[in-house]
Amino acid sequence: MGKFVITTDKSGQFRFNLKAGNGQTILSSEAYKTKASCNNGIESVQKNSQDDSKFERLTAKNGSPYFNLKATNGQVIGTSEMYSGNDAMENGIASVKKNAPDAxxxxxS
Known part of the structure; x- marks a missing residue:
């Protein structure tokens, strides 16, 4: 079963990672100034992860595919790791869809 892990970075801001049942990070957040904002980001991931249109499939400059998960307002709420290919990226998206709602x-922090 997946889980969201909240940490603080060197500047004291809050971040979360969504980890799959095997402990692998499948989605990372931006920095939030408050823990409340970070928790709102988690709730947004849980809600928006079930809508495939909220996943923005991208390619990095080095050719590696990755994705962003966007909120209803279009703001990026999470970014994936870089993947070796499109199939691996789609598996990552499927993992977010599976793990996020009940994580x-x-x-x-």
Whole structure:
């Protein structure tokens, strides 16, 4: 079962990672100034991850595919790792869809 892990970065801002059941990070957030905003970001991932149109499939400059998950307002709420190919990226999207809705939250901030 997946989980969201909240941490603080060097500047004291909050971030979360969505981890799959095997512990692999499948989605990383932007930095948030407050924990409340970070928690709102998690709720937004849980809600928007079920809508395939919210996944923006992209290609990095080095040719690696990756994706962003966007909120209803178009703001990016999470970014994936770089993948070796499109099939691997689609598997990552499927993992977010599967894990995000019922993921627990682990606060390590």
């Amino acid at each position: 627990s939250v682990e606060d390590n």
